[in-house]
Amino acid sequence: xxxxxxxxxxxxxxxxxxxxxxxxxxxxxxxxxxxxxxxxxxxxxxxxxxxxxxxxxxxxxxxxxxxxxxxxxxxxxxxxxxxxxxxxxxxxxxxxxxxxxxxxxxxxxxxxxxxxxxxxxxxxxxxxxxxxxxxxxxxxxxxxxxxxxxxxxxxxxxxxxxxxxxxxxxxxxxxxxxxxxxxxxxxxxxxxxxxxxxxxxxxxxxxxxxxxxxxxxxxxxxxxxxxxxxxxxxxxxxxxxxxxxxxxxxxxxxxxxxxxxxxxxxxxxxxxxxxxxxxxxxxxxxxxxxxxxxxxxxxxxxxxxxxxxxxxxxxxxxxxxxxxxxxxxxxxxxxxxxxxxxxxxxxxxxxxxxxxxxxxxxxxxxxxxxxxxxxxxxxxxxxxxxxxxxxxxxxxxxxxxxxxxxxxxxxxxxxxxxxxxxxxxxxxxxxxxxxxxxxxxxxxxxxxxxxxxxxxxxxxxxxxxxxxxxxxxxxxxxxxxxxxxxxxxxxxxxxxxxxxxxxxxxxxxxxxxxxxxxxxxxxxxxxxxxxxxxxxxxxxxxxxxxxxxxxxxxxxxxxxxxxxxxxxxxxxxxxxxxxxxxxxxxxxxxxxxxxxxxxxxxxxxxxxxxxxxxxxxxxxxxxxxxxxxxxxxxxxxxxxxxxxxxxxxxxxxxxxxxxxxxxxxxxxxxxxxxxxxxxxxxxxxxxxxxxxxxxxxxxxxxxxxxxxxxxxxxxxxxxxxxx
Numbered sequence: 001x002x003x004x005x006x007x008x009x010x011x012x013x014x015x016x017x018x019x020x021x022x023x024x025x026x027x028x029x030x031x032x033x034x035x036x037x038x039x040x041x042x043x044x045x046x047x048x049x050x051x052x053x054x055x056x057x058x059x060x061x062x063x064x065x066x067x068x069x070x071x072x073x074x075x076x077x078x079x080x081x082x083x084x085x086x087x088x089x090x091x092x093x094x095x096x097x098x099x100x101x102x103x104x105x106x107x108x109x110x111x112x113x114x115x116x117x118x119x120x121x122x123x124x125x126x127x128x129x130x131x132x133x134x135x136x137x138x139x140x141x142x143x144x145x146x147x148x149x150x151x152x153x154x155x156x157x158x159x160x161x162x163x164x165x166x167x168x169x170x171x172x173x174x175x176x177x178x179x180x181x182x183x184x185x186x187x188x189x190x191x192x193x194x195x196x197x198x199x200x201x202x203x204x205x206x207x208x209x210x211x212x213x214x215x216x217x218x219x220x221x222x223x224x225x226x227x228x229x230x231x232x233x234x235x236x237x238x239x240x241x242x243x244x245x246x247x248x249x250x251x252x253x254x255x256x257x258x259x260x261x262x263x264x265x266x267x268x269x270x271x272x273x274x275x276x277x278x279x280x281x282x283x284x285x286x287x288x289x290x291x292x293x294x295x296x297x298x299x300x301x302x303x304x305x306x307x308x309x310x311x312x313x314x315x316x317x318x319x320x321x322x323x324x325x326x327x328x329x330x331x332x333x334x335x336x337x338x339x340x341x342x343x344x345x346x347x348x349x350x351x352x353x354x355x356x357x358x359x360x361x362x363x364x365x366x367x368x369x370x371x372x373x374x375x376x377x378x379x380x381x382x383x384x385x386x387x388x389x390x391x392x393x394x395x396x397x398x399x400x401x402x403x404x405x406x407x408x409x410x411x412x413x414x415x416x417x418x419x420x421x422x423x424x425x426x427x428x429x430x431x432x433x434x435x436x437x438x439x440x441x442x443x444x445x446x447x448x449x450x451x452x453x454x455x456x457x458x459x460x461x462x463x464x465x466x467x468x469x470x471x472x473x474x475x476x477x478x479x480x481x482x483x484x485x486x487x488x489x490x491x492x493x494x495x496x497x498x499x500x501x502x503x504x505x506x507x508x509x510x511x512x513x514x515x516x517x518x519x520x521x522x523x524x525x526x527x528x529x530x531x532x533x534x535x536x537x538x539x540x541x542x543x544x545x546x547x548x549x550x551x552x553x554x555x556x557x558x559x560x561x562x563x564x565x566x567x568x569x570x571x572x573x574x575x576x577x578x579x580x581x582x583x584x585x586x587x588x589x590x591x592x593x594x595x596x597x598x599x600x601x602x603x604x605x606x607x608x609x610x611x612x613x614x615x616x617x618x619x620x621x622x623x624x625x626x627x628x629x630x631x632x633x634x635x636x637x638x639x640x641x642x643x644x645x646x647x648x649x650x651x652x653x654x655x656x657x658x659x660x661x662x663x664x665x666x667x668x669x670x671x672x673x674x675x676x677x678x679x680x681x682x683x684x685x686x687x688x689x690x691x692x693x694x695x696x697x698x699x700x701x702x703x704x705x706x707x708x709x710x711x712x713x714x715x716x717x718x719x720x721x722x723x
Contacts, residue, residue, distance in 0.1 A: 055084060055134060061158050061172030063088065064096045069119040070374050071099075071206060072404040073635075074690045075628035076119040078204040082624050083124055086197040087189065088131035089155035090171075097205060099398045100376075117591040117688020120624060124686045132187040134178075141178040142169045192622075192683060201627035206400070217400045218357040218372040223427040226359065228280040229420050230287050230431055231261060233272035233440050236654040238515045240295040241271045248289035249275055254282030257424050258290070263416045265517040266442060274420050280431055301654030302514050307446060308344065314469035314510040315342065315450035322487070324506040328452075331463040331504045335454030339543050343451065343532035344715040346648035348444040348521055349664060354402025355437040360417035361427035366393045367418055372401035374409035382411040383418050405639075406520030410442060438664055439656045443649055444521030445471040449532035459544030460554060463504040466490070466532060471518050472511035473525070493530040493588050493695055498537075501555040516651070522639060523691035526590045530695030531702075531716065534586035538703040539712065548585050548703070549574060560684065561594070564619050568596035571678045572615035582612075584704025586696040593620040593687030595633070599700040601708055608721045609705065611641075611673040616693055618677065621684035630677045633693040637675055640697035642667040645720045 056064045065084055071077035077097055085092040135155050142160035143150045152163050159168045192199070209215035234240065246258035257276040262269060273292055277283040318329060332338060358371035367383055376396045384391045401408060417430040432440075447470035454463040468490055490507035491499050499505065521527060541551035549565055556562055568585070569575060577583045582601040587594065598615040616633050623629060647664045650657040658664040702713040705723055713723070 055088070055130065057134070057138075057171050057175045059172045059175055061094075061170045062096060063090050063094060063158070063171075064098060066100050067097050068100060068123070070372075070376075070398050070401050070404065070408075072372075072374065072401040072408070074117075074119070074632060075204060075625065077206040077400075078202075079120055079624040079628060080123075080127065081205060082197055082202060083120075083127045084131045086131070086195060087128050088135050090158045092197060092202060092205070094158060095205075117593070117690040117692070119688075121592050121621075121686040121688055124622065124624070128189050129187065132189055133183050136184050136187050137178045137181050138171055138174045140181060140184075141174045145169070198624055199626065202625060204628070210400075215400050217354060217402055218359075218370070219354075219429070219431070221359055221370045221399055221429075223359060223361060223370070226361075226427040226429055227256065227276050227278060227424065228283050228431060229274050229276040229417075229428050230280075230283045230433070231272040231274045231416065231420075231436075232287050232290050232292060233436070234270060234294055234296075235439065235656075236294065236296045236299075236301060236515075237265070237268055237270060237441075237517060238296075238299040239271065239654075241273060242293040242295040244273050244293070245291040246273075246275075248291075249286040252277070252282055252286040252289065254278040255286040258286070259423060261416065261419055261423070263412055263419060265412045265440075266410065266519065268515060268517050270440075270517075274423075274430075276420065276424055276428060280429075283431070284433075296654070299515055299654075302516065303652050303654075304347070304446075304650040307347075307512070307514060307516075307651065308448065310512050310514075311344075311446065311448035311469040312342070314512060315448045315467045317467075317510075320467065320506075320508040320510065322506065322508055324504075325465065325508060328463050328465045328504050328506040332452060332454050332465070335462065336457075337455040337543065338452070339455070339536075339540055340450075340452045341536055341539055341712075341714060343449045343535055345447050345528040345531055346643075346716055347446040347516075347650070348643055348647070349438050349441070349649050349658075350403075350405045350407035350444075350519070350521060351438065351647075351661075351664060351666065352401075352403030352405060352407060355432040355434055356408065356413040357429065357431050358414045358417040359427065359429045360414065360421040362387065362418055362421040362425075365389070367395070367421075369394070369396040369414050369418065371397075371399060371414060371417075372404070372408055373398050373414070374401070374404045374406070375411070378409065379411040379414045382415060386415060387418060387422065405522040406524070407442065410519050412442075412517075434661065435659050438649070438658055438660065440517075441649075441656075442517035442519035444527065445473060445516075445518045447528040447532075449528075449536075451532060451536040453536070453540055455540065455544055458554075459541075459546050459551065461498075461502050461540065464502050465506040466536070467506075467508050467510060468529070468532075469510040469512060470528070471514055471516065472509070473518050473520060489525060490529070491533075492524075493526040493590060494533050495552070495556065495561055495587060495589050495594070497556045497558045497561050498552065501557075515654075522636070523588075523590065523694045526588055526691070526695040527640075527643070530586065530588045531698045534588070534696060534699035535702055535712075535714065538584070538586075538699070538706070552587070560619070560682075564594050564596055564617065564680070567678065567680060568598060568615065568617040571617055571676075572598035574598060580707055580710075582704050582708035584700045584702065584707055586699035586703060588692050588695040590692045590695070591688030591690075592685060593618060593689065593692045595619075595692045595696055597637070597693070597696040597700045599697070599704040601701070601704045603708075609708075609723050611701065611720075613674045613676065614697070614700075616675065616677045617680065618689065618693060619680040619682065619684070620687040620689050620692075621682060622686040623679065623689070626679055629679055629689045632689045633677045634675050636691065636693035637697050638667055638672055640694045641671065641673075641701075643717065644698040644701055645717050646671070648717050 069076040081095045254277040261274045262271045275286045361368045380396045421428045450467045541548040587596045600612040
């Protein structure tokens, strides 16, 4: 059935996806090594094969693409179609993009979060193969109609063209016949030098909708008969509801239900009282009138001072019982040059622009979820277990997300919405305020790093140890109790050749226990690891009497890493700097990418410090859109700036101190320095760009301050104007 390109809806799209043959549909399967394989031109039985991403071309020639990843501002809503448009040979303006709604079992392996910054690096090869295959099937169909060879035809701007006669078919005229073909295998892909769409700074497809207000974020989604709920949660994470008085709350016009609700926050039970109303204002006003007595007995109410005292005590124990630690201790004792330093990073809130919110519609035999979500499959599985429903009866649907940074991968707020909907037997949207988000978490864990190193007479590192004490991000998972697995990731962030060049090294993770919910925060452990490791490398370079870049070079023999250092040196004019003039450098490796940053600081006329400029070089291998990369690097640096000098989460008597942005201060435009970004061009496999630029900023900044003032900053956050 033909439709006008402007009228295609999600309902029409999925109706076209059936067995009518009215559209060409292709999907791919993803294995553990992210090597893709075209699997069908029609949807197979979803119980046997999970389709991860697919494109549809209808009989008008309109291309519709399911964007298999959530759009949190990182650009996936644009980058995925930009990849498709290149090999499919279509105008990007003619590609319609939708999120997968209600059928995520077909996309399971790509909807599941494995780690950060995964959208492009996990699927770009498959998307290229998928679109190239679709193009070749359309060319084959046209060539058969003209009775010519495929090689006499080419595709361009959504059409197949015969080279000699210039006859054309638009894709819509070919899709029904093309959909009957067996997809070819091993279709050659373009060389990077021949790209027409990829690596071009094309404007993002989601920008117009976000500017004109038509983009659907979580709070924009409505269901018929939907009610609204807010929850007053225990201010202490393990606190319980003792008793509550809801008489004044129920007197508020529009308030319909008030009841206790309990949810699991990453293994921690947490209780609260839900207020459900016909509109959100009534629910919020009714919550203010609740009188609740909390039961806070039977668990320790931590303060920030107590938490960090415990972390420092753990980190200072040199004998961790690990073989690597024992070997390090022996080498360190015999070394002529020994260096020690301890670094501290604070608890942080994700503080997304859009606080959590979620819609749930729980029926007797099914559950439907809508909202700003990062991990569809985890949420689906958790709700399936909670409600005793088959996984296939739990549909989890994404909207646009106003920032995620790891927090919106957690299933806690969708679970809460599902429990409330189940209780009232009505669709409900649960709304969080900024105070709810800051008071409740989950958070990035604070951490303490006790670092030691031995240097030889040439200034090379002969032994390195970093003992990290912190709450374990994955403590609720069985693997986190295995020290071998837990310690495997502690060197993350350091250039791998540097780690490999050190004969003796030890990176034990020393978990502390506290009832504070933890969650991945942008760049996960790299955000704290790299501050300690790159600050310590700077201190080691000074101790060795070497330029910080040359100090790193002598530990690296890998061309790609050396090229990164050389490029940053040239890009920032590092060699022309003056001694003690306020220059600092740091690097990070993660998500298959590398980032190097140089920060320049100086003093203003009033004596206060200011950040003059940040130079950032990123090597993310194969990439899609340079403007999206620059935006992600700049955004990462600004977020890192806030975590370094602006904000932290503190606890007193088991409760959060910073309840809103008046105390959890975010960077303003006047705080933002000039940022210049350079993207290295190569043909390495694609890496992530949403996270690796955050970790190097803080150590580059504190290294620059040490260069200018001689003062070494080892604890974050700090007041830039008090140095």
